[in-house]
Amino acid sequence: GDGSDLGADLVLDAGGRRSPVPKWLAERGVEVPSDIQDCGSIYCSRYYRLNPDAGLPLFAILGVREQADRLSILGFPGDHDTYGLAVFVGNDDEAFKAVRHTWAWDPLMAAFPRVAPWADPANAVPLTDVQLMGGHQNVRRHFVVDGRPLVLNLLPIGDALCTTNPIYGWGASMALTYAFAAVEA
Numbered sequence: 370g371d372g373s374d375l376g377a378d379l380v381l382d383a384g385g386r387r388s389p390v391p392k393w394l395a396e397r398g399v400e401v402p403s404d405i406q407d408c409g410s411i412y413c414s415r416y417y418r419l420n421p422d423a424g425l426p427l428f429a430i431l432g433v434r435e436q437a438d439r440l441s442i443l444g445f446p447g448d449h450d451t452y453g454l455a456v457f458v459g460n461d462d463e464a465f466k467a468v469r470h471t472w473a474w475d476p477l478m479a480a481f482p483r484v485a486p487w488a489d490p491a492n493a494v495p496l497t498d499v500q501l502m503g504g505h506q507n508v509r510r511h512f513v514v515d516g517r518p519l520v521l522n523l524l525p526i527g528d529a530l531c532t533t534n535p536i537y538g539w540g541a542s543m544a545l546t547y548a549f550a551a552v553e554a
Contacts, residue, residue, distance in 0.1 A: 377522070378522060379522050379523075379524060380522060380523050380524070381524050381525075381526060381551060382523060382524065382525040382526065382529040382530075383526050383527055383529060383544070383548075384529050385527065385528045385529060386508065386528040386529070386532040388525070388528075388529040390523070390525065390529065391403075391510060394519070394520060399519050399520060401510050401511065401512060401519060402510075402511045402514065403508055403509060403510045403511065404507075404508070404509045404511075405506050405507070405508050406506060406507040406508075407460075407505075407506055407507075408505035408506060408507060408534040408535075409459060409460055409461075410457050410458060410459055410460055410505065410534075411457075411458055411459075411460045411466065411501060411502065411503040412455050412456070412457050412501070412502040412503070412505075412535065413455065413456045413458075413468050413469045413474070413499050413500065413501055413502075414453050414454065414455040414456070414499070414500050414502070415453065415454055415474060415488075415495060415497055415498070415499045415500065416447065416451060416452070416453045416495070416496040416497045417451065417452055417453070417454070417487070417488070417493035417494060417495055417496060418449075418450055418451050418493060418494045418496055419450040419451070419452065419492065419493050420491070420492050420493055420494065421450070423486075423491070423492035423493065425486060425487070425492060427446055427450060427452060428446055430444035430445060430446050430452045430487060431444065431445070431446065432444075432483070433454070433483055433484055433487060434483075435481045435483060435484055437481075439458060439459065439462055439465055440456055440457060440458045440462075440465055440468075441456070441457040442454065442455070442456050442457075442478075442481060442484050443455045443457070444484070444487060451496065452487070452493075454478065454484065454487060454488060456468050456474075456477070460503060468499070469499050469501045470499065471498060471499055474488075474499045475488065502535070505534060505535060506532065507532065507533050507534055508531065508532045509530075509531045510525065510529070510530055510531065512525055512530070524551055526544055526547035526548055526551060527540065527543060527544030527547055527548075528540055528544065530547065531543065
């Protein structure tokens with residue numbers, strides 16, 4: 370913040386998909402090439418707290434997977450008896466973008482037998498409105514080109530190096546794998 374330099378033998382960039390490091394390097398004449406691919410979908414999610422009397426074991430939410438013609442539904446656990454439901458639709462599917470509204474979300478969840486109990490107000494309390502996420506891209510930044518590092522002693526990890534489609538849930542496991550590899554090195 371004050372413009373002073375900080376010396377380091379190694380810099381780990383764990384700044385995520387919006388890491389400022391490539392911009393900082395570009396300002397110093399070092400361009401970090403990247404491969405970018407649009408994920409082609411938008412995600413709508415809503416979070417719930419499980420009613421203790423519902424009779425649904427929290428981790429059974431992992432079995433909630435539905436695939437329809439133009440959408441997918443996925444359930445995932447949280448902590449303290451919370452969980453989420455997510456709907457994935459193509460980013461060019463205008464009709465299904467309505468699912469971002471509660472008036473469309475609730476009947477859609479009720480239409481799928483494996484999903485319906487998890488969105489039923491008798492079993493769970495919604496903690497959020499429907500949340501929309503879009504603009505997802507698979508991005509691979511190349512800090513090593515032709516076998517040579519662009520910058521010495523810089524190690525990007527996790528989403529600072531590579532972001533993937535969030536539907537797969539690879540980001541956290543890749544970041545941990547990179548972090549452990551960095552420690553071992």
